[in-house]
Amino acid sequence: MKSEPNVFSIDDLKASKTTYWSGVRNYQARNFMRDRMKVGDRILFYHSNVEPIGIAGMAEVVKAGYPDFTAWDPKDKYYDPASLPSKPVWYMVDIQFMKRCRSVIPLKRLKENPALKKMGVVQKGSRLSVQPVAPEEWKAILKFPEWD
DNA sequence: GCCAACGTTGGC
């Protein structure tokens, strides 16, 4: 899951322990949260846009997909009149802090790793803010010393 | 700050 650290960082998650992943307004990302993510699933927390760009920590799903209520609030930045409580369009999950990397695993190093060639986040133009991680990719990422 | 890549919108 990608986040801009100046908006919400791994340290913010560490401080709040849990959070709801609201504001996703992309159908593909929504589908992952609504249909694929289950309680206990682990998440890589990725810092985008701001140096250092890369994986900053790990979290886990503590509540599976449910309607993103921020879409119903006209004053919310992510308000979407097309989404109704009776017929929600957008979904989110709750995640809980697990681990912070000693230092961010830079995107550059992810790109250098042959096992991560196909990983979504290293592809050019990859903009999906919630995306799956293959088991082999997960294994390779856990080997980075930044987790120690 | 730039700009390529992408998703969405809306006219036809």
Added chain:
DNA sequence: GCCAACGTTGGC
């Protein structure tokens, strides 16, 4: 249903 125009994302 097509596709150009537009807005956004996000690495550099």
